[in-house]
Amino acid sequence: MESWVDGQPADVLSLKDRGLAYGDGLFETIAVHGGTPVLLERHLQRLEAGCRRLAFNVDMRVLSAELIAYAQNLDNGVLKLIVTRGDSLRGYAADPSTPARRILQGSPPAAYPAIHAKQGVRLFPCTVRLSEQPLLAGLKHLNRLEQVLARAEWSGIEYAEGLMLDTSGRVIEGVFSNLFLVHDGVLLTADLSRCGVAGVMRAELLFQAKSQGIATQITDISLEQLHQADEVFVCNSVYGVWPVLGYGSARWSVGPLTRKLQTLARTLLDA
Amino acid sequence: MESWVDGQPADVLSLKDRGLAYGDGLFETIAVHGGTPVLLERHLQRLEAGCRRLAFNVDMRVLSAELIAYAQNLDNGVLKLIVTRGDSLRGYAADPSTPARRILQGSPPAAYPAIHAKQGVRLFPCTVRLSEQPLLAGLKHLNRLEQVLARAEWSGIEYAEGLMLDTSGRVIEGVFSNLFLVHDGVLLTADLSRCGVAGVMRAELLFQAKSQGIATQITDISLEQLHQADEVFVCNSVYGVWPVLGYGSARWSVGPLTRKLQTLARTLLDA
Known part of the structure; x- marks a missing residue:
């Protein structure tokens, strides 16, 4: 158009x-x-x-x-x-x-393979780190060279998304997604006050989870915490939710909270 | 045109x-x-x-x-x-x-007041810090929101340039210039391997100084070192060299090495 x-x-x-x-x-x-x-x-x-x-x-x-x-x-x-x-x-x-x-x-509508949502995705371990700039953190501004460099680190279909850490090694987000973990029933996502894009779907899922009595936490996340998570998923406002199956040596299966929030996101996108 | x-x-x-x-x-x-x-x-x-x-x-x-x-x-x-x-x-x-x-x-040719070069300038103390991203450091890329925000911190003619520190507090550069200090006869400028733009005039002045037997050093610079400098100047490839007279409480007079390199830059720009 x-x-x-x-x-x-x-x-x-x-x-x-x-x-x-x-x-x-x-x-x-x-x-x-x-x-x-x-x-x-x-x-x-x-x-x-x-x-x-x-x-x-x-x-x-x-x-x-x-x-x-x-x-x-x-x-x-x-x-x-x-x-x-x-x-x-x-x-x-x-x-x-x-x-x-x-x-x-x-x-036209985004043409991601349906298998990403159904079966889940693997995250490429990006070596490009997000620099810390509190004045710009959270904004979806046009200074996106870090994402461009990170997205260029992999090609092919093995990885649907990449995971980005900040320069201090904290787990922040995907290249074009936000990241959530579930740990002991609590839904966690990274604090984006130093870097990262505060996604609209991230905000909506946090809101919906809270409304349904699910404990949520916005916090610094270490690689160790990521490895120990019970469930991991990524989200954005175009594809909704993709379960995460693997990152480096870590493996997860698709969990119930991921599926619940995925259904919710799908409902919003198809409303 | x-x-x-x-x-x-x-x-x-x-x-x-x-x-x-x-x-x-x-x-x-x-x-x-x-x-x-x-x-x-x-x-x-x-x-x-x-x-x-x-x-x-x-x-x-x-x-x-x-x-x-x-x-x-x-x-x-x-x-x-x-x-x-x-x-x-x-x-x-x-x-x-x-x-x-x-x-x-x-x-058209840049229309900076002649007084900047003749008598020197004062640097506005920008609060916007440069984030550290080694993969992009030195490049003159199009991701310039930090400079846009820093330049918006002052208006009016009291300050011709602003000084930017990095997120760790090191002295890096001007908003649209590089910075040099003279300390005990040595010409110093900031290491730009974490952030900053490696200016063409900076490179030329370093080269020319070395050719003339002047000791040069590319190094991390603290605010304390800046305050203790004998001479301070900024440079870029459009205006050449401006002596720096003041930053915060620090005051400098225009020194001989500054004048020497300024003349050299002027010669290049008018060649």
């Missing part, structure tokens, strides 16, 4: 855009089902928090209306929204009055 | 470009004097090293020829070269066969 820039059909962008020059922007990847953006409120909340943190001049009402209209046209697929700080001249300094630029791109 | 994309006049870019999507690219900012790119070989060397590290599929001969032709047309000014990994579909994985995209943009 044709892309939109600031509400108008377009397939190109100004060369002066700061998203290109500095990665000075944010993005959201949103599943669209039957014309409806899935988990829209959570995507908009994260985006708004990012715009606040980066001091973007963005009209969230305009953006939200555009996104809804674009999703209706897309019907079923994946909507990618990029918001940049707009154009500027040479130099890092930005004019705070410049309106942020809104880019909407649509693509 | 009109921009070029892959050798053709253009002022727009494909929305699928990975430079926009992920900051998956590199750049060089090159002074052009009388149609000649200043320190061209060093710029090309750094760019080539970056392309190798990021595994870009780039033809350096084509790029170099284009750059020289563009500079001739520009005559006097600043040439910005951006090289991205080109277009891709959704997802971090890249097709290694996709040719890198070359973007050339020209602007």
Whole structure:
């Protein structure tokens, strides 16, 4: 489907855009089902928090209306929204009055093999570490070279995702997913205050688990804790939940809490 | 002057470009004097090293020829070269066969106040720290949100540059400059193996100083060492050398080695 820039059909962008020059922007990847953006409120909340943190001049009402209209046209697929700080001249300094630029791109539904969700996946042990930058942690910003380098570490179908540690060796997330463990009935996921992307599906699963009386914990996770987990899964807002079967020498079977949350995610994505 | 994309006049870019999507690219900012790119070989060397590290599929001969032709047309000014990994579909994985995209943009000569070079500048103490990522350290890549945030910390003319420390508190560089100290006749600059941009002017000044028998040292620099320095200056490949007069409570006067290297940089930029 044709892309939109600031509400108008377009397939190109100004060369002066700061998203290109500095990665000075944010993005959201949103599943669209039957014309409806899935988990829209959570995507908009994260985006708004990012715009606040980066001091973007963005009209969230305009953006939200555009996104809804674009999703209706897309019907079923994946909507990618990029918001940049707009154009500027040479130099890092930005004019705070410049309106942020809104880019909407649509693509067909993600074509992951069904076996990933059914039987589970193995995680490639990425050697690229996530650097620690609390000012940017949690945001889905456009500075993604670490993910690009990590994703280039493996090819082929043996690994559906890779696991990334931070520079201190903590277990953080997948290259394009968040990670959860289950340990003694408690659902754990990494603290993302130093690095990592605070995924929308991660937030929703934490919320749903709590609502159902499941204990949850956002905490630092060591490789040792990962190895000792009873269940492991990865998630994102496009594919939902994939059980994790292996990482390095560790092996897990698909557990009941993983299946429960997977069903829940599937229901949201197919709603 | 009109921009070029892959050798053709253009002022727009494909929305699928990975430079926009992920900051998956590199750049060089090159002074052009009388149609000649200043320190061209060093710029090309750094760019080539970056392309190798990021595994870009780039033809350096084509790029170099284009750059020289563009500079001739520009005559006097600043040439910005951006090289991205080109277009891709959704997802971090890249097709290694996709040719890198070359973007050339020209602007008039930089209009910094002459007083910066003559009398010196004060450095704003940026609170934004540089995160440590050895895989990207030294490269002039497009993931520049830390610099954008740091540059937004001050406005007005009191400070011409800001000083950035890394997350461990080491003194690294300016927001758009490298930093040098003189201590007991030795010229020191920060080790950039964990973070920072290895500037072309920094490399040239180190080379020239060594050629003239001046002792040089690339090393970790603490705030204490900065405070105790005899001379301090910043440099880049557009403005040359600015003496540093103050940072926080520290004060310096403009020293002889600073003036010597400033003259040398000026000669290169005006050659």
